[in-house]
Amino acid sequence: MPGQEQDQKKQLAAREALDIIADISSILNTHLSRKQLAACVSLIQRGVNPEALANLIKELRHNYPDEPTSEA
Amino acid sequence: MAFAQNNSTLEDLVADVTKISPASDPKAFKKWRDYALKTTKSSHWARVNQFEVESKLNGLAEKFHILNREDLALGMESSLQKLELVSDKWTPDILFLLLELSDQPTSKADIYDSREKSHSPELTPLSWAELKRDDPFSDDDLWKDVSYSPISSDSEDDISITTPAPTENLATSKDQVSQTNRVNELFVEVDEALLKSLLNLQFWVDKPSNGIQELSADKNTLPELQAVREVLQLLRGLPTSMFEILGMQVRYVDQHALKDLSKPVFASIMQSFAALATHVLYLRKWVQQPVTESLLRAFKAAVQDAITDYDKVIGKLDTSFVNHGADITISLMAVMDEARIMSRPLLFLGTLIKRMSTTSAKQFSHLELIYDSICEQQEAGDAILYVFLANIFFKSLRAFLRPIRTWMEEGVIVNQSAFFIQENEGPLEDSSLWHDQFSLRKSQHGDLLAPIFVHAAAKFILNAGKSIRFLGRLDTAVSLSKATQSDLDLDLVCCHDDEQFLSPFPILFDSALDTWIRSMYSPAMTTLKQQIWSKYQLGVHLEALQEIYLSKDGGRLQALADPIFQSLDNKKTGWNDRYVFAEKVKDVFADCDHVKEQLIVVRSTPSKSGVRSIRGASNIVLDYHLPWPVLNVIRKQSLATYQRVFRFLLQLYRAKYLLRQNVFQRGKELPIVVAINHQLKWLVDVLQAHIIFSVIQPLVERLGQQISEANDLDAMSEAHDRFVSSLQAQCLLSKNLNPIHQGIMSILELVVQLCNIQKPWQAIEALWRNRCSR
Numbered sequence: 001m002p003g004q005e006q007d008q009k010k011q012l013a014a015r016e017a018l019d020i021i022a023d024i025s026s027i028l029n030t031h032l033s034r035k036q037l038a039a040c041v042s043l044i045q046r047g048v049n050p051e052a053l054a055n056l057i058k059e060l061r062h063n064y065p066d067e068p069t070s071e072a
Numbered sequence: 073m074a075f076a077q078n079n080s081t082l083e084d085l086v087a088d089v090t091k092i093s094p095a096s097d098p099k100a101f102k103k104w105r106d107y108a109l110k111t112t113k114s115s116h117w118a119r120v121n122q123f124e125v126e127s128k129l130n131g132l133a134e135k136f137h138i139l140n141r142e143d144l145a146l147g148m149e150s151s152l153q154k155l156e157l158v159s160d161k162w163t164p165d166i167l168f169l170l171l172e173l174s175d176q177p178t179s180k181a182d183i184y185d186s187r188e189k190s191h192s193p194e195l196t197p198l199s200w201a202e203l204k205r206d207d208p209f210s211d212d213d214l215w216k217d218v219s220y221s222p223i224s225s226d227s228e229d230d231i232s233i234t235t236p237a238p239t240e241n242l243a244t245s246k247d248q249v250s251q252t253n254r255v256n257e258l259f260v261e262v263d264e265a266l267l268k269s270l271l272n273l274q275f276w277v278d279k280p281s282n283g284i285q286e287l288s289a290d291k292n293t294l295p296e297l298q299a300v301r302e303v304l305q306l307l308r309g310l311p312t313s314m315f316e317i318l319g320m321q322v323r324y325v326d327q328h329a330l331k332d333l334s335k336p337v338f339a340s341i342m343q344s345f346a347a348l349a350t351h352v353l354y355l356r357k358w359v360q361q362p363v364t365e366s367l368l369r370a371f372k373a374a375v376q377d378a379i380t381d382y383d384k385v386i387g388k389l390d391t392s393f394v395n396h397g398a399d400i401t402i403s404l405m406a407v408m409d410e411a412r413i414m415s416r417p418l419l420f421l422g423t424l425i426k427r428m429s430t431t432s433a434k435q436f437s438h439l440e441l442i443y444d445s446i447c448e449q450q451e452a453g454d455a456i457l458y459v460f461l462a463n464i465f466f467k468s469l470r471a472f473l474r475p476i477r478t479w480m481e482e483g484v485i486v487n488q489s490a491f492f493i494q495e496n497e498g499p500l501e502d503s504s505l506w507h508d509q510f511s512l513r514k515s516q517h518g519d520l521l522a523p524i525f526v527h528a529a530a531k532f533i534l535n536a537g538k539s540i541r542f543l544g545r546l547d548t549a550v551s552l553s554k555a556t557q558s559d560l561d562l563d564l565v566c567c568h569d570d571e572q573f574l575s576p577f578p579i580l581f582d583s584a585l586d587t588w589i590r591s592m593y594s595p596a597m598t599t600l601k602q603q604i605w606s607k608y609q610l611g612v613h614l615e616a617l618q619e620i621y622l623s624k625d626g627g628r629l630q631a632l633a634d635p636i637f638q639s640l641d642n643k644k645t646g647w648n649d650r651y652v653f654a655e656k657v658k659d660v661f662a663d664c665d666h667v668k669e670q671l672i673v674v675r676s677t678p679s680k681s682g683v684r685s686i687r688g689a690s691n692i693v694l695d696y697h698l699p700w701p702v703l704n705v706i707r708k709q710s711l712a713t714y715q716r717v718f719r720f721l722l723q724l725y726r727a728k729y730l731l732r733q734n735v736f737q738r739g740k741e742l743p744i745v746v747a748i749n750h751q752l753k754w755l756v757d758v759l760q761a762h763i764i765f766s767v768i769q770p771l772v773e774r775l776g777q778q779i780s781e782a783n784d785l786d787a788m789s790e791a792h793d794r795f796v797s798s799l800q801a802q803c804l805l806s807k808n809l810n811p812i813h814q815g816i817m818s819i820l821e822l823v824v825q826l827c828n829i830q831k832p833w834q835a836i837e838a839l840w841r842n843r844c845s846r
Contacts, residue, residue: 028174049117054172
């Protein structure tokens with residue numbers, strides 16, 4: 001069905017974009033795991049302030065300094 | 073809905089970052105969850121400046137380049153490029169988040185190793201070609217000589233702009249690809265299966281196997297067509313699978329047989345073919361040997377043509393077996409008979425060539441050999457061999473005739489060492505140019521170094537070239553049409569008409585060669601003869617010689633001699649003064665049209681004998697200087713004979729003059745004295761008449777006739793030489809007749825002595841009579 005095909009295409013595009021963003025994240029050494037990155041992207045796409053989100057993550061890391069491992 | 077989704081996502085994020093779950097530490101989890109919600113709740117915030125984000129990221133990529141983190145820089149650039157294709161309105165925000173969270177990527181990040189690496193461009197190793205392309209380290213113009221001439225800046229046309237050479241020579245990858253494509257188009261794909269099947273069909277070809285081949289009875293028999301084709305291929309000199317060539321031998325090596333023929337018989341037949349092919353192989357190998365002499369090269373080319381014709385005939389025969397359109401019986405024996413017939417001329421030629429190497433080392437020995445063979449075969453009635461050998465002979469002859477043609481048309485010797493005419497070195501007088509400049513080259517035994525069939529015409533060939541050169545010296549051009557005569561060939565020499573075929577080849581060849589030579593020889597000789605006769609007045613000079621030396625007009629001799637004898641008898645000094653005599657000569661011959669006074673020179677030699685001796689008058693010598701072209705006909709040495717004859721005639725006239733002085737009175741002389749006087753007078757008259765009328769006149773007439781009939785300068789010169797030698801002999805002046813001449817001279821001396829005695833006696837007698845009369 002065409003609706004499903006479009007959803008699939010969207011999903012594929014989203015996955016591709018996420019892959020690219022994950023690469024950039026890896027290059028920039030953000031220490032974000034793929035799951036965390038996906039959550040961040042999801043929140044930003046729902047209108048969350050990226051600066052606030054970044055501050056939140058910094059605060060959390062400051063209080064809980066375990067470094068997240070990047071996805072293999 | 074969105075808020076709820078946000079909540080759950082935030083909870084997940086918090087749990088993931090803090091590693092706290094509601095189960096493990098609910099208080100802390102709840103605290104941070106609320107904190108997260110509170111922090112991210114505000115809905116009013118300024119949108120991220122996407123240009124600033126972009127600029128930051130580009131700056132970061134550049135920073136990576138500068139810090140030599142090419143992996144990060146290239147990864148960043150490629151990721152950004154790819155992101156552009158899939159970006160949406162939230163991409164700048166996401167990138168902003170990543171920038172905020174980035175933690176010293178250059179110092180801390182490991183070597184960028186992710187799936188991006190597979191997408192990143194491969195760093196190919198640098199090649200010298202690329203280096204040269206970008207930065208040519210060698211410029212051809214660098215090594216050119218610098219021109220220090222002042223060149224103005226305006227003269228840009230003088231300065232050639234050369235492109236760097238390496239760039240022209242280097243093919244770009246595109247060119248290489250296109251070249252490769254073009255090359256690939258030339259290759260045809262081989263059908264391996266078809267090739268294999270063909271190879272399998274040739275069961276007689278030795279295939280690598282494990283030792284002895286034990287073939288079944290069916291596989292041991294060959295189709296006759298295949299055997300026929302193999303032998304025809306062998307005869308054409310092509311490699312075959314059933315025969316092998318070892319050096320100069322062809323051997324049958326196969327072990328198969330025909331269906332209805334036993335192995336030994338088949339092997340015997342094939343060995344016969346091998347023997348035939350061996351003889352033909354000898355010719356093929358001989359033709360491939362390099363030679364330097366032009367005559368041998370031409371002969372080899374003719375033999376090669378014969379071999380090619382033979383191959384064509386065999387090829388036609390082969391085609392007839394392959395062409396299924398025509399009905400033909402495949403028979404190995406029939407092919408054997410035909411091959412023998414076709415090969416016979418080549419086999420004969422092979423035996424000739426073997427004989428050639430053992431005969432003399434003359435360059436033209438092969439021509440003589442073939443010529444003799446042609447004559448033999450014609451006498452034997454073998455028309456096939458006769459025509460075959462004649463064709464080869466005439467083809468080889470062209471190289472031999474070429475320098476002859478050049479010599480006869482231009483007077484130039486192309487290759488002196490290989491030609492039978494040589495130019496003699498050393499100083500040459502113009503008067504002997506015709507005779508001494510060129511001569512026929514002979515061996516130590518005196519044989520002419522030319523093929524035997526040219527011997528008869530060698531003189532004509534020599535004279536033709538000599539004429540051209542002589543005319544060149546006379547500054548006379550000869551108009552020879554170069555395309556006068558085509559080269560000799562079989563059709564020209566031997567017509568294939570049956571009657572003509574019966575004519576002996578030597579006669580036909582000599583006739584054709586003679587015609588060929590005369591076509592080039594006649595114009596030059598005719599022109600030369602005309603020049604010598606008309607321009608240089610050979611006939612006039614011959615007449616002059618007869619007038620001066622041979623007493624053509626006796627009155628002139630008398631007019632010339634009387635004053636001398638008078639002065640001699642009167643004992644006048646200066647009687648032999650040459651200047652006086654020269655004046656006298658000029659006066660005597662002034663009215664003679666043929667004699668040119670300016671050519672006469674008078675010499676006087678000291679007298680060895682007494683003045684009144686019969687030889688006394690011989691002290692005066694007349695020289696007539698002929699022009700040098702005429703001296704090539706009337707040789708210098710022949711003028712000495714003229715002078716001797718003139719001297720003899722003068723001596724005879726002297727005796728006659730002296731005897732005429734004696735006047736006798738009737739009854740007053742002693743009878744014996746009168747008788748002696750009379751006898752001597754008679755002798756002198758007879759001698760004189762004999763010399764003039766019986767010797768000189770007939771010889772002169774014959775000379776005139778021979779010279780007018782002469783074709784060339786040689787004939788004219790020979791006619792004159794014969795005239796001179798006959799004159800000398802018949803005037804008793806030759807060496808072997810010297811005793812007779814001396815005898816005559818002593819008789820003429822008697823005349824002088826008689827007159828010497830008689831004069832004083834007559835003087836005394838005259839004195840006595842005077843006294844008596846008183």
